[in-house]
Amino acid sequence: MNENTDQTEAQGATGSDTAVQAAESAATGEIAASAVQSTTGDRGYRKVRLGLVVSDKMDKTVVVSVEDRFTHRRYGKVIRRANKLKAHDEQNEATVGDRVLLMETRPLSATKRWRIVEIIEKAK
The missing domain is CATH 1.20.5 (Single alpha-helices involved in coiled-coils or other helix-helix interfaces)
Incomplete structure (x- = not known):
């Protein structure tokens, strides 16, 4: 037994x-x-995020809402969380409603640590 x-x-x-x-x-x-994408040279790994522009009122800066989805360990429910990230937009091309690709970069200001790599889809 x-x-x-x-x-x-x-x-x-x-x-x-x-x-x-x-x-x-x-x-x-x-x-x-x-989240992680390899780059060449000394730069190492940089995080990449896909998000939606929610504000473009600042000069060369946009606020992007990035959604994170994960499954709860115990209950199995899919949980959605959103973070608002400030991203650098050198040409002021992004507008509210655009879907953009962000990449992590060095600190550009007190709260800005991301930059826009490309605009995936323009707002309608």
């Missing part, structure tokens, strides 16, 4: 470990797919 319970406990531990590994790999996959 003790051997059977030991085997059952071992299988239970393996099953929960597998679930944890699956959750971690899913989270890692999301991060790898949407």
Whole structure:
């Protein structure tokens, strides 16, 4: 009997470990797919985000809302969170409603650490 319970406990531990590994790999996959991109030279890795411009009232700066979606560990519900990031727009091309691609950069001001790489879709 003790051997059977030991085997059952071992299988239970393996099953929960597998679930944890699956959750971690899913989270890692999301991060790898949407957050980190390699660049050449000394610059190393820079994060990349896709977002929607919500304000363009500042000169050479836009506020971009970036949505983060993840699955709750215990309940499995998909949770959506949004962060507002200030991004550098050198030519003042982006307007409210544009979908843009951002890349992490050196601090340009007290709160601005992102720059617009390209405008994916213009507002209608």
